[in-house]
Amino acid sequence: MNLTRFPRARFAHLPTPLEPAPRLGSVLGIDLWIKRDDCTGLAGGGNKTRKLEFLLGEALEAGADTLITQGAVQSNHVRQTAAAAARFGLACEIVLEDRTGNRSPDYVGSGNVLLDRLLGGSMRTVPADTDMNAAMAALAEQLRSEGKKPYIIPGGGSNSTGALGYVDCALELAHQANATGLKIDRLVTATGSAGTHAGLVAGFAVSGADIPVLGIGVRAPRARQEENVFKLAVETAARLGHENRVKREQVVADCDYVGAGYGLIDQGVIDALALAARTEGLLFDPVYTGKALKGLIALSKADAFKGETVVFLHTGGAQGLSGYHFELEAGL
Ligand SMILES: *Cc1c(COP(=O)(O)O)cnc(C)c1O
Numbered sequence: 422m423n424l425t426r427f428p429r430a431r432f433a434h435l436p437t438p439l440e441p442a443p444r445l446g447s448v449l450g451i452d453l454w455i456k457r458d459d460c461t462g463l464a465g466g467g468n469k470t471r472k473l474e475f476l477l478g479e480a481l482e483a484g485a486d487t488l489i490t491q492g493a494v495q496s497n498h499v500r501q502t503a504a505a506a507a508r509f510g511l512a513c514e515i516v517l518e519d520r521t522g523n524r525s526p527d528y529v530g531s532g533n534v535l536l537d538r539l540l541g542g543s544m545r546t547v548p549a550d551t552d553m554n555a556a557m558a559a560l561a562e563q564l565r566s567e568g569k570k571p572y573i574i575p576g577g578g579s580n581s582t583g584a585l586g587y588v589d590c591a592l593e594l595a596h597q598a599n600a601t602g603l604k605i606d607r608l609v610t611a612t613g614s615a616g617t618h619a620g621l622v623a624g625f626a627v628s629g630a631d632i633p634v635l636g637i638g639v640r641a642p643r644a645r646q647e648e649n650v651f652k653l654a655v656e657t658a659a660r661l662g663h664e665n666r667v668k669r670e671q672v673v674a675d676c677d678y679v680g681a682g683y684g685l686i687d688q689g690v691i692d693a694l695a696l697a698a699r700t701e702g703l704l705f706d707p708v709y710t711g712k713a714l715k716g717l718i719a720l721s722k723a724d725a726f727k728g729e730t731v732v733f734l735h736t737g738g739a740q741g742l743s744g745y746h747f748e749l750e751a752g753l
Pocket residue numbers: 467468496497498577579611612613614615616617618706709710736737738
């Protein structure tokens with residue numbers, strides 16, 4: 422499969438490593454590998470970087486001078502978008518949603534927020550449940566009236582353009598597995614705005630790699646999450662000329678580990694973060710990878726992956742850890 426017909430800006434450090442995690446794996450009783458997409462290289466890296474290569478490709482082709490995007494206050498996507506904008510000399514206008522109601526000074530000023538400022542992002546915050554797409558459209562209209570050329574990147578970079586980044590990751594992982602003779606039984610990833618999960622499912626379906634993907638939800642209930650991922654996976658496969666290749670049953674999400682809600686951490690998440698850090702020296706994050714790992718631990722203990730070789734996609738996020746300083750310190 423060939424992605425070269427899509428415009429793409431190249432800045433990610435690829436391929437990312439695929440590493441064994443034997444000490445964490447032995448605690449879980451599985452053969453565990455980590456796909457290190459926390460190492461994509463853009464201002465701390467993470468999964469949004471692969472998506473941004475295709476989104477920036479489109480923005481630059483359209484002659485944009487300003488990127489607009491949105492996210493929760495401690496969004497990793499916003500940080501990586503601000504960095505990509507800086508890298509290409511574009512302005513970056515950001516709408517942050519006060520999704521968690523967390524007003525502690527570390528949450529609103531540290532972690533990713535501090536980095537967004539450092540990277541030159543221009544931020545405004547709106548209340549929870551604001552129509553974020555409408556807010557971005559209004560901002561774009563205002564910028565156009567000032568003579569600017571804005572390009573809107575949806576939350577999480579999750580449209581069929583961004584998801585091409587995870588089609589590319591699916592191909593990269595299948596290639597690494599072939600090159601090393603590793604038989605992957607399952608790929609596990611956090612799933613939120615759906616672009617990562619959808620791109621992986623589309624990439625494996627279209628390339629015929631046949632690696633099952635399990636998404637562990639961080640926000641929406643299962644039915645809604647699977648519907649979002651399926652819809653985007655079909656749209657993404659359609660961009661590749663294969664809209665019929667993705668089957669509904671290939672989209673599987675387990676949303677039993679969200680806890681109290683998006684971005685709200687609990688002791689299970691803190692224990693998972695400490696376990697990864699203390700067995701493998703890996704830094705996971707409280708909102709996405711820590712919750713997914715909490716799920717992986719519980720499912721492994723329930724023998725859901727008995728005898729399997731499991732790859733966990735490390736989607737990044739450690740730059741947000743200090744935004745949860747007080748909660749983490751209390752739970753460690
Ligand atoms: C955004 C994000 C995810 C979720 O990816 P989606 O494509 O939004 O589903 C997972 N992990 C981290 C660290 C993220 O920032």
